[in-house]
Structures are given as structure tokens and as C-alpha cells.
Amino acid sequence: MLRLVPFLLLFSGACTGFQWTDTIGDGPQLEVCSGDPVKLYWYFNLTQGERLKVIEWKHQARGKHGHLVASYEEENFVPTADFSGRVSHGGTGAIELSCATVLDTGRHTVVVTTVDAAQSLSVHRRSVAVMINDSPKTKSGGLETRQEQKAFHDATTKEWHVRLSCGHFSDRGHPPLDVVWKTPDDGQLSSSDFSDGHFHLLVPNPVKGGNYSCGLPSNTPANKCLPQRSALYTDVTVYVDEVSARFALQEAQLQALKMQVENESQLLQAHLDVARLQVGFHASLGKETTLSDGDHLRSFSVVSNDGQAFNRLSGEFTAPVNGTYFFVGSTGTHTSSHHANMALMKDGIKVSETYLMQVGRNYDSSTVMGSCHAVLHLKNGQKVWLECTYDSTFWRGTVFSGFLISADN
Structure with a gap:
């Protein structure tokens, strides 16, 4: 040594x-x-x-x-x-x-x-x-090289390549070394990357057939510490068949194109499904209801519920898709000195509010009406409801409506 x-x-x-x-x-x-x-x-x-x-x-x-x-x-x-x-x-x-x-x-x-x-x-x-x-070490004591069965896609250049590997290294030595690749025309190439104990070479396109060899560089510090008869001194060779290699690259390109078309088709279908989606509801209380501050208006009678996004028992609308929606709540009171105050809520955040109170004996037989409404962008799963904001008595004609204006692409 x-x-x-x-x-x-x-x-x-x-x-x-x-x-x-x-x-x-x-x-x-x-x-x-x-x-x-x-x-x-x-x-x-x-x-x-x-x-x-x-x-x-x-x-x-x-x-x-x-x-x-x-x-x-x-x-x-x-x-x-x-x-x-x-x-x-x-x-x-x-x-x-x-x-x-x-x-x-x-x-x-x-x-x-x-x-x-x-x-x-x-x-x-x-x-x-x-x-x-420190000298490099491999699991077999020598170098091993092969052509990988599948073509490799370079995400940087967007090209497909034949990929060769050289290893299997358990230690690259100190200082860490690279290997030298020799091409069929006696040119030299550096490794494209190192992973899982192997140096890899992306064969340049168009592929040139012949023998590609992998070996340790000479005169590197780590190399000098190898035993004189180490098997790591011997280069190893792999033969690349030009015709089959180019055919494999074409096949990989076609498979990638097929997958791209399928993915784009699925995405387009999803967009069409969203475009055809109909979401809208209209519901009323049906009877006079007295609530406390913070209570949800619930137990509605449903007139329509396209898309089934409105829950009549909880009084909550749950967005089925990301998009822009319109909501309106309308209420009133026809009893003197009674409040009918409510707010339109989005996931617990007040976005619109109405404040009603009927006063004076001359108005006992009349109904005072008011509404709260908003255009909101909702994400899938977000909720909207009507909430009492002061101890109130709501007229039986109180209604809650909403619909999808447009879904996100």
C-alpha cells in the first residue's frame, strides 16, 4: 500500500x-x-x-x-x-x-x-x-456498472435520457471523489448525480451506441491510499445498444405524452363538472320564532335546495365547491316593542346585519321588514347561517336564500 x-x-x-x-x-x-x-x-x-x-x-x-x-x-x-x-x-x-x-x-x-x-x-x-x-469503499470491493431499464426524465432540461449507474459505494472516501465516465469515442464525462451509493450518467442525446466505462480518477488524494492490488483500480464497462436505446426513449416520450393527455382530460372534465354544478336554496321559518342572542335560525321549511348544500334543521349552508356565492336573509316583526335582529354569518364572522324594532301603538297591526345580504367567496366546506343578535321574535315570513354565482376554475 x-x-x-x-x-x-x-x-x-x-x-x-x-x-x-x-x-x-x-x-x-x-x-x-x-x-x-x-x-x-x-x-x-x-x-x-x-x-x-x-x-x-x-x-x-x-x-x-x-x-x-x-x-x-x-x-x-x-x-x-x-x-x-x-x-x-x-x-x-x-x-x-x-x-x-x-x-x-x-x-x-x-x-x-x-x-x-x-x-x-x-x-x-x-x-x-x-x-x-481515506480511500473509497464499495460493497463488492470493486466497481459495478449497468444501464438502467427505464429511461430517465431530466426535470431541468425536460428531456429523456438513457441513464447509466456506477457503484455500489458505501463510502466515497475523503475527500469525497467522483468517477470518470469514458464514452465509445474515448471522450470523458462527469457524473450527472450521486444517489443511493451510485454515480449516474445521463447519456447525451442523440444516443451513441458502444462501450461506456466507469473508473476512479487518477492522482486523487483518496485514490493514493488504496491497496496496490485493489479491484477499484479496474474500470468497468457497459454496452449501450444504440437502436434499442433510442426506441426506449421514444417509448418513454409516448408514455409521458399519453399520461399528460389523460391528466389534462381529467382536469377538463373536472372543470366541466364544476361549470354544470347548480347550487341554490330558498327556505322559510313558517312560524313565529323567539330566539336569544347567539342562537341560529333553524328548523326551516325548504322550498328548493339544488345541490343539497343547505341543512334545514341546522339552518346552515355548506359550500360544496370553492367559488363566489350570494346570500340574503329577510325578516320582520308585527308586534309592538319586539325586536327582530339578525346577522348573516360566515364561519362565525358577521358579514351583514339587520336591526328591526316596532314601536308605537299605531303600528301594532303592521309588519316592519328588513334584510341582510352579501356576496361571499367561500372555500369548500365553509359555512354560512343566520344568527340572532339580540333577544328577538322573528315573523313567520322570515326567509333565507342563497346560490352559487360562479365556481373557481
């Missing part, structure tokens, strides 16, 4: 004072394969009169806060709980992390604090970016 090892950079410092030696310094990124040790060989020398106060090693993953890996103080090397058992001190500023994981990727830093003869503190720092590469 190919393994990546860190390089050593010799640092030439001043002849006096703290001096870094044999350090990986602030150089380029250090790459290590998952499972291998991360060797951070930072070394330094102290001059006469200078002593070490503390060494701290820190790790900061990308986009996250840094945290302590280990510290060295008073000749004691103390790893933190997260790194206990797999970090060791390699002398002065050097440490080694065993069995690297992708979680160790990020910036690693050593901070050395020293004290000179004058008791002055000095802080010295070195850091390096570390990338832990």
Missing part, C-alpha cells in the same frame, strides 16, 4: 535564543492516509539561561473552534481525554498521533512558552495543515 509520509524542513534560526530545528514548520499541507500515524516532528533548542514553561498542542478542524490535544509542563506530558491512548510525545515539540482518522484533518499547532534569565515570557508557534485521506 502506498503511504504518504511528512517531509522534514530544516529551519536555520539565529545563534542565540530559542531556535526551531528539524521542523515541518509553516510549510505546505501534510497528507496522511487514514489509519497511518500523523508525525508532527517539531523540535527546538533552548539557549543557556532559558527554560521551558509549557508546551501546548492544538487542533482546529475547518469551520470549528480549536481544542487542546495535549500539554507538557513540569516534565509531565498530559493528553486530553479525546486523544488519550493515541498521542505520544516525541521529544521537545514533537508529537505523534496513531491511527489517523478523517476527524484529525485540520490545522495542527504547537505553542511553546519559554522564560529567559530576566523572567520574561516568550511564545513560539508552529502550525501545519493536515489532510487525512
Whole structure:
């Protein structure tokens, strides 16, 4: 297996004072394969009169806060709980992390604090970016490719394609890799998407028949960590028959067109059914009725009820479809000092109201009439009714009517 090892950079410092030696310094990124040790060989020398106060090693993953890996103080090397058992001190500023994981990727830093003869503190720092590469993995140990039986519809381009798949990946590695597709004329294409452990390729139209191959890209970091004889190094090929592929695309287009026509036909039929829908009612109380504030006017005698949307017992109309409706309620009183006050209600909201009261002895034999009405937009299931708004006595000629003006498309 190919393994990546860190390089050593010799640092030439001043002849006096703290001096870094044999350090990986602030150089380029250090790459290590998952499972291998991360060797951070930072070394330094102290001059006469200078002593070490503390060494701290820190790790900061990308986009996250840094945290302590280990510290060295008073000749004691103390790893933190997260790194206990797999970090060791390699002398002065050097440490080694065993069995690297992708979680160790990020910036690693050593901070050395020293004290000179004058008791002055000095802080010295070195850091390096570390990338832990992890090889991809598949369920079979190698690559598998095939042509999917059904044509695939690209929602973006609105086109049908032959779709190839390559997998079955359980892990794309770190950093995650893509596969490379080769066409029958030795061209290269990138995957269209990745889902359910498979890379997919939408074959460009018009379909060109021949062998299409799928393989891992060369010289990618994750690829370098594969065992030398890994089956993942071998490309896999699928043959696409041009005639049958184009026939499958035509069949898929025809099936889609058929479904579109059927859906549009059903939608048109629904619109026609709504257009032919007749909804309307007319009802009266039939006898004088005394009610309290908030009571529904109910127990109507129905004259007509097209669409059966009016319930005579509850006095409620329930909209059968979304649309615009007209409603009117008419009432009166012919008894002196009696009220006949009611409101037209939509799902408990007052939309129209009438206020009637007969006064004076000269009017005892007369009837005072009034009405409340409204044009309302209702959704399917919404209700409309007449409601008493003050203790009232309603004349037997009280009526409630309504009808659908137009249904929504």
C-alpha cells in the first residue's frame, strides 16, 4: 500500500535564543492516509539561561473552534481525554498521533512558552495543515456498472435520457471523489448525480451506441491510499445498444405524452363538472320564532335546495365547491316593542346585519321588514347561517336564500 509520509524542513534560526530545528514548520499541507500515524516532528533548542514553561498542542478542524490535544509542563506530558491512548510525545515539540482518522484533518499547532534569565515570557508557534485521506469503499470491493431499464426524465432540461449507474459505494472516501465516465469515442464525462451509493450518467442525446466505462480518477488524494492490488483500480464497462436505446426513449416520450393527455382530460372534465354544478336554496321559518342572542335560525321549511348544500334543521349552508356565492336573509316583526335582529354569518364572522324594532301603538297591526345580504367567496366546506343578535321574535315570513354565482376554475 502506498503511504504518504511528512517531509522534514530544516529551519536555520539565529545563534542565540530559542531556535526551531528539524521542523515541518509553516510549510505546505501534510497528507496522511487514514489509519497511518500523523508525525508532527517539531523540535527546538533552548539557549543557556532559558527554560521551558509549557508546551501546548492544538487542533482546529475547518469551520470549528480549536481544542487542546495535549500539554507538557513540569516534565509531565498530559493528553486530553479525546486523544488519550493515541498521542505520544516525541521529544521537545514533537508529537505523534496513531491511527489517523478523517476527524484529525485540520490545522495542527504547537505553542511553546519559554522564560529567559530576566523572567520574561516568550511564545513560539508552529502550525501545519493536515489532510487525512481515506480511500473509497464499495460493497463488492470493486466497481459495478449497468444501464438502467427505464429511461430517465431530466426535470431541468425536460428531456429523456438513457441513464447509466456506477457503484455500489458505501463510502466515497475523503475527500469525497467522483468517477470518470469514458464514452465509445474515448471522450470523458462527469457524473450527472450521486444517489443511493451510485454515480449516474445521463447519456447525451442523440444516443451513441458502444462501450461506456466507469473508473476512479487518477492522482486523487483518496485514490493514493488504496491497496496496490485493489479491484477499484479496474474500470468497468457497459454496452449501450444504440437502436434499442433510442426506441426506449421514444417509448418513454409516448408514455409521458399519453399520461399528460389523460391528466389534462381529467382536469377538463373536472372543470366541466364544476361549470354544470347548480347550487341554490330558498327556505322559510313558517312560524313565529323567539330566539336569544347567539342562537341560529333553524328548523326551516325548504322550498328548493339544488345541490343539497343547505341543512334545514341546522339552518346552515355548506359550500360544496370553492367559488363566489350570494346570500340574503329577510325578516320582520308585527308586534309592538319586539325586536327582530339578525346577522348573516360566515364561519362565525358577521358579514351583514339587520336591526328591526316596532314601536308605537299605531303600528301594532303592521309588519316592519328588513334584510341582510352579501356576496361571499367561500372555500369548500365553509359555512354560512343566520344568527340572532339580540333577544328577538322573528315573523313567520322570515326567509333565507342563497346560490352559487360562479365556481373557481
